[in-house]
Amino acid sequence: MEKKSFTFDEIKQKLVNYCVYQDRCHAEIEQKMREFLLIDEAKEEIFLYLMKENYLNEERFTRSYIRGKFYIKHWGKNKIKMNLKQKQISEKLINMCFDEIHDDDYTKTITRIYEDYSSKQKGLQEYQKKSKTIKYLMGRGFEYEKINDIFD
Template identity: 40%
Template structure:
């Protein structure tokens, strides 16, 4: 069974990759995967990636910063989840650390406490042990620091 997928010249693939990166920030891995799906040969992929980097279409630091702030503000992810997701995208540790430092500590703490209250309210009416487990699981899933989670659990056990 053969698939009728289009083939691309180097110039066509380059233009398509530029548009792909111009639409939203991308990491190197996403662009490489897109080019593989376009059935480009490794030499062409390297050439296109080099061009995208040189022309400013692809920037790991910029991608990492936008990813961190976007996922933190819109999905409420903690630093552990953010780090894990970026590592899966082959982002360097230095870029990850730099982006995580951009999160305002007061905003980070406020977001954590909002999640604690939201998750706690969602489990109203259940036994306290179940509520505490749901709170712990929800916060861990979102990647919040274990010491913060246990402090929140302690506070909820007292109230």
């Protein structure tokens, strides 16, 4: 199948729409641009335009990503951080944006998931239930220390 070719302005508009639909990070724009086989100068120009017009804002992306993954998907900070690093977001920016998650919400979420999951473990000794539930929470990206704090 032949690839349709677009003008520079059409590509630029497509990337604007891509950013408007949902906050994006640089790596996602980079990936999207590969589909259009642009020369480096054109990529550069589009990047600068998207940033200048505030379509592309890495901090805003990071903040909305953190809110979504925590408040909607109920991921812990470790899993969120790992996924943001895969999107080439710097650790410094990630840590700065974690203030999007309120500490009491974090504790409540761990407690709620713990109780939900634990209550579904049937026919197990208490310690087996506890260790299985801790493993589950860690798999969702919650820190061992934070999980343990809930029991103390």
